Amino acid sequence: MSSALEREDEGDIGMNLGFIGCGIISEAHLRGLAELKDAGGPAFAVPAVCDLRHEMAAAFARRVKETLGQEPNVYTDYREMLEKERLEAVSVLVTHDLHHSVAEDCFAAGAHVQMQKPLAISPSFGRKMIEDAKRYGKVLTLSEPSVLGxxxxxxxxxxxxxxxxxxxxxxxxxxxxxxxxxxxxxxxxxxxxxxxxxxxxxxxxxxxxxxxxxxxxxxxxxxxxxxxxxxxxxxxxxxxxxxxxxxxxxxxxxxxxxxxxxxxxxxxxxxxxxxxxxxxxxxxxxxxxxxxxxxxxxxxxxxxxxxxxxVIADPFAHSYLELYEAVKSGKPPISSxxxxxxxxxxxxxxxxxxxxxxxxxxxxxxxxxxxxxxxxxxxxxx
Ligand SMILES: NC(=O)c1ccc[n+]([C@@H]2O[C@H](COP(=O)([O-])OP(=O)(O)OC[C@H]3O[C@@H](n4cnc5c(N)ncnc54)[C@H](O)[C@@H]3O)[C@@H](O)[C@H]2O)c1
Known part of the structure; x- marks a missing residue:
């Protein structure tokens, strides 16, 4: 980043973020959160992470602690995580066939969602997700690195x-x-x-x-x-x-x-x-x-x-800034x-x-x- 971060909302009140899916791409998301923090961006806390495979969630939780300083609770059932934790937003990093159902469960539990690309497995499910976000009054952003950073x-x-x-x-x-x-x-x-x-x-x-x-x-x-x-x-x-x-x-x-x-x-x-x-x-x-x-x-x-x-250099850091600004001040994200x-x-x-x-x-x-x-x-x- 070569000058001050372009930001909509300077009154930083932080955001509790959960993760569903701790596979290959979760590491890039964690680096993005760390870069955003280093750049003076909004403060994200990650109190909970979930993966069907306990070892994946536990390993990711350890890396979250090393990177952000707070060890998240580990879950293998995301519905249990949504029920027990106070999450303002959830980052969903699972296979494409699950994007629409996991998103709806998050909205129903009161959480905003950052979804991984592709938005959905196919267009009809993408339309459903956009309708669900409106129906529940929640924000749905997309982490699409090719247009961010x-x-x-x-x-x-x-x-x-x-x-x-x-x-x-x-x-x-x-x-x-x-x-x-x-x-x-x-x-x-x-x-x-x-x-x-x-x-x-x-x-x-x-x-x-x-x-x-x-x-x-x-x-x-x-x-x-x-x-x-x-x-x-x-x-x-x-x-x-x-x-x-x-x-x-x-x-x-x-x-x-x-x-x-x-x-x-x-x-x-x-x-x-x-x-x-x-x-x-x-x-x-x-x-x-x-x-x-x-x-x-x-x-x-x-x-x-x-x-x-x-603009912050890292596309994943940018995606979290977009999520934060869309939730806190209604700013339309580039990666909508x-x-x-x-x-x-x-x-x-x-x-x-x-x-x-x-x-x-x-x-x-x-x-x-x-x-x-x-x-x-x-x-x-x-
Ligand atoms: N550059 C990018 O933006 C980028 C790169 C890679 C992947 N992705 C996207 O991220 C998503 C995940 O990809 P990946 O490469 O990390 O896949 P992956 O297969 O490595 O990881 C997916 C993880 O989700 C877990 N999972 C599956 N169902 C679950 C459920 N019901 N509850 C909890 N956990 C569950 C799996 O156990 C696995 O660990 C996909 O949508 C993919 O397209 C984006």
Whole structure:
């Protein structure tokens, strides 16, 4: 962070936060809370954590104590935790098939929720979660790191502010060398009844949320998808994946820009990654620089300094600042549940297109008018 933190509410009254799910990503959340504290942000206390697996919850509780100085109570049943603890908000970090039911239980217990991306396993559950939050009068924010933190906020503000002129094209190649193993060591990510789809959902929403934030709404998509690896195995576990391991999608944005996106885990040997935004006056490569048509190169550090100097660097720290400000002062978060639903809608529009062989309007998937792919997810969930 290069200058004072951009904050809505300086009268810090703190927040009691519980965790449900203490797996891989919980560590990044803890680091985010620590960074927010170090930066002079609002004071979060974590009095309780829960995981179905006691050893995961207990290990996380120890790390919370080392990092924040207070040892949380450990639970294996989140409903018991919600009943016994006085939690103002809960961070939910479980598999995608549980997002909507755990969120509703938290709202019913009087807690606000920060949900992990994707907002839900599929759009209809995302719509339900937004309705539930309204019904219970609770805040629902999304921890979507691709639109949070100084670097991401700076890219979005720079492009929307005209640094590269009018956006013509978005390119994104995300080809991860998972081969025939499991992404992040988690088999559930390859089963659509638990994850909603293959990697195009788990990773894909990061990208579609960023496209939305930087360029604006996507109107229509056309896609092909495939499952190349029919069997996946690692560490003695073997599965027959039902989630796609490769998807190639073309977009048309509402502002006329076009996009080309490949998202795949069926990659052996060498992977490739990269996002580029091309406009009428230059190209922006997130994490690197903007190369303008007149030969000027603007470094990422300069872009951050110019557009997001008061924004905290760590995206997870930023997500907790957003949660705090949404609860305490009603400030609309960048990473809102509504934008998360739209990001999920783009992913499911691509999958709908790959299923039907037709171009698909994103709004038709968000509203539920088109659901041929989503039906297959719901069938597998059952
Ligand atoms: N960069 C990111 O934003 C990012 C990265 C990774 C994961 N995620 C998201 O975070 C969530 C969790 O992912 P992960 O990688 O940590 O998965 P994980 O499989 O490592 O951890 C999930 C944990 O939830 C626990 N769990 C499952 N059901 C539970 C229940 N009913 N009650 C309590 N605990 C329960 C499991 O035992 C497990 O420890 C997913 O939504 C995922 O998409 C986000």
């Amino acid at each position: 100084a670097a991401n906020v700076a890219v979005s503000r720079a492009v929307r502010g005209g640094l590269i002129g009018n956006v013509y094209l978005v390119l994104d190649y995300a080809a991860s060398a998972v081969g025939s193993g499991f992404f992040a060591g988690t088999p559930w990510r390859h089963m659509k009844g638990r994850a909603g789809a293959g990697w195009i959902n788990d990773h894909g929403v990061h990208r579609t949320h960023s496209f939305l934030d930087v360029v604006g709404p996507v109107e229509e998509v056309f896609a092909y998808a495939a499952i190349f690896e029919k069997v996946r195995s690692h560490g003695g576990v073997t599965i027959r994946p039902t989630g796609e391991d490769a998807a190639v999608t073309a977009f048309r944005f509402a502002n006329g820009a076009l996009g080309h996106w490949m998202c795949a885990t069926a990659i052996h040997g060498e992977e490739t990654w990269g996002v580029r935004f091309y406009g009428s006056q230059g190209c922006l490569v997130p994490g690197k620089h903007a190369a303008l048509g007149d030969g000027t190169v603007v470094t990422m550090a300069e872009i951050v300094e110019q557009y997001a100097s008061g 549940a509504e934008s998360g639903l739209e990001a999920l809608g783009i992913v499911f529009a691509a999958l709908e297109s790959a299923t039907t062989g037709e171009p698909v309007r994103v709004q038709d998937v968000i509203t539920g008018a088109k659901h041929a792919y989503e039906d297959t997810v719901i069938e597998e969930m059952a």
